[in-house]
Amino acid sequence: MPEETTFEQALKSLEEAVSQLEKGQMPLDEALDFFEAGVQSANQCRKKLQAVEARIETLMKNSDGSFVTEPFGMDED
Secondary structure, three states: OOOOOOHHHHHHHHHHHHHHHHHOOOOHHHHHHHHHHHHHHHHHHHHHHHHHHHHHHHHHEOOOOOEOOOOOOOOOO
């Protein structure tokens, strides 16, 4: 079974594809390959972020079904 790509790996792949495309010094078919890889990596990142958001919402749900919203990273003093 293939190993699942992490968010960080997908983001790095996206950044590499963008970097290669920005150089602009490649044949059209190669540019299309980089564009396709970039789109796939962006989709992987989006799916992983959506999954994290869903987990956070589940964790933040009160027992009565309402949600508690707090700024991320803010600790109560």
